[in-house]
Amino acid sequence: MDEPASGPADGPDRPPEPQRTAPLSVLVGALGSLQNAIFPAAAAIFGIGISAKGLMIGIGIGLLIAVAGSVFTYVSWRRLTYTIGTADIRVESGVLSRAARSVPFERIQDVSLEQKLIPRVLGLVAVKFETGAGGGEDLSLTYLTEDAGEELRQVVRERRDAHEGAAAIESGDGHAAAAAPEPAAEVIFAMDPPRLFRFGLFEFSLAVFAVLAGLLQYAETFADLDLFNAELWEMVLEEQGSTIAALGPYMQLAGAIAGLIAVFVIGSVTGMIRVFTRDWGFLLERTARGFRRRRGLFTKTDVVMPIHRVQALKIGTRLIRYRFGWHKLEFVSLAQDAGSSSHVVAPFAQMHEIEPVVEIAGFHLPKPDADWHRASETYRTVHMVMDALPFLLAAIIAGIVLAIASPEWIMVAVPILLLLAAISAGAALYSWQFKRHTLDEQQIIARSGIMSPDTQIATRKKLHSVEVAQGPIARLCGYATLHLGLAGGVFSIPGVPIERALEVRRKVLDTIAATDFSELETA
Incomplete structure (x- = not known):
């Protein structure tokens, strides 16, 4: 059995003991090796021919691959240890060459638990430590027992909170307080089977x-x-x-x-x-530590997102579901969720269901009297020309070629290409009306999309920078693209008139400069 995650040391003079993951991890790896051996074995059988000889050779190759993978899994398990210190967690691994990685507790953004089908049957979980580094650099332990994984997550959270609290006290924040009993979790969004069935009707896939x-x-x-x-x-x-x-x-x-x-x-x-x-048992709760999201039928995930680490919001939809009022809400965070920086917290919800989640996260939806600003009219004209230009060039080339080779086809091909050019220009003209943004005292909001509008919301004080970018055409035509420095995501607003872009940059930078980041919530 894997050792309990708590208690890295029995006394102040005793160093923390390295621990191993659950022994059943070897069985998971062996089953994975057996699965990987199926295709090479089948390829060998069909390549040699379906005969007694082919079957023997194919099965032999499959067994050899499975045994070799299982042995490597066992040796890797023996060589992998993790140590829970007072300031960090350290993982050492490697068979032929050793590698050690230490992650300070204060660098850990989130600790999530994941259960794929086979580990779930065996009562195992993968513990993932989100550091916000991206690029696949987050730390993970595969696998621990369910109890040990939950205990490890709790220990890491407590150590992280203790370090953040100590830093707050050293900085003079006297009320970095004593821990109070955590209140019961409050369910703020859930998806039952009828909702999932309705959601599935809109997830048409080929x-x-x-x-x-x-x-x-x-x-x-x-x-x-x-x-x-x-x-x-x-x-x-x-x-x-x-x-x-x-x-x-x-x-x-x-x-x-x-x-x-x-x-x-x-x-x-x-x-x-x-x-x-993917979304079976979807449950979003508000806890003392932030948001907790659980979902999954075969692969079950359990993710906790602290409220103060939510950097921005994305509200999206699609063509048909928008007509019925269905939207998707995502949180942009430093932590990763299935390789993405956006955590889906309401995949299929009405706006009246999304609004309370948005407010709990510290944001608010656009007000009815919001002062919306559209993209530059020159930007609209440029994009109309750029979208129609490929079809116009194709019409000219087709006209020249067909005039020489097949004159009878000119009146067919050229009008079709010109029609496509007109449609592209019209689409650019129409979509321009939906590219807009607004700025209030706390947030900056951008919207785009014709038939399925998307909305992105960021808190001004959480932005890191504001860049006004202009290419040669943009400089000539007097518009720019606003790039807002957002931890864990991308927030850009194209086609903003240069005067408006400079105004937005000034206001956002004034907010950033006036914010004392040491006073922001860290617990």
Whole structure:
């Protein structure tokens, strides 16, 4: 068994003892090696031929890969230790070469627990320490028992809070207070099965067809089939064409409708499966430490996000779900969530459900009387020209080429390209009306999107910098792009008139300069 996570030392003179992860981690690794051996074994069997000899060689190769992977997993487990000190957590690993990494507790943004299917069956969790470093540099321990993982998370939080409290006392903050009993968690957003089913209807996906297309690349390996044989496809099309022609126009129409229905059903089921596996049991709670989000059917995640570490908000939607009032709320944070800096805290919610979550995070939605500013009209004109230019150039080239080669096609190709150019210019003109931003005493808000508008909100005092960027065309036309320095995310507002851009920069920098960051909440 893995040793308890608490108690790094029995006394002041005794150094903390290194600990190992759960022994069952070796079994998880062995099962993973067995899974990795399936494809090479199958490839060997089909490559040699389905015979007694082929089966023996394929199974032998699979067993060899599985055994080698299991041995390496065991040795790696023996060589991996973690030590919980008074100021940091240290992880040492490596078989042939040793590597050691120490992370101070005050650098840890968040501690999350993750359970994939096999570790979940075995009662194991992966403990991930989010440092905000990005680029896959966060620390993780795979795997600990569920109790040990929860205990380790609690110990790290307590040590981190103790260091932050000591720093606050040294800086003269006398009320960096004593810990009070944590109140019970308050559920602020949840998704039950009916909500998940409704969500799945909007998550239409044709990913299954992409998978099938990928498998077709290996069809020649498993069957005597030449997919790149033109005569084969000509024969198939002739047979299908003759069969369809014999059905008559009504049956052809019915077949086309049935095909579309089948595609819709498959896409809906695929989206439904993805939603239920990812967001099953979705629960967002408000705790004494911030937000706690739990979700997942096969892979269960348990993430805690301190309120003061939420840097910005993103409210997004899609074309169809927007017509029914459904939106997605994300927190931009230094910590990572499945490789992204945005934590999804309400994947499918109405605005009246999103508003209280936004307020708890310390933000507010745009007010009805907000002073919105659109992008520059010159920016609009430039983008109209830039979007239409490729089609105009294509129309000119097509006109010249067809005038020489096939004059009869000029009146077909050129008008189509000119129509596409007009549509592109019209779309740029229409979308310009939805590119806007507003600035109030606390926040800066930007919106964009025609049929599915997105909103991004940042607190002015949490911004690190403001950059006014201008390329050659922007300098000539008098507009700029505002790049707001945001920890853990990107916040840019394009096409802002230069006078407005300088005004926003001045106001935001005044807010940053007037903020005493030592007084911001750190607990």
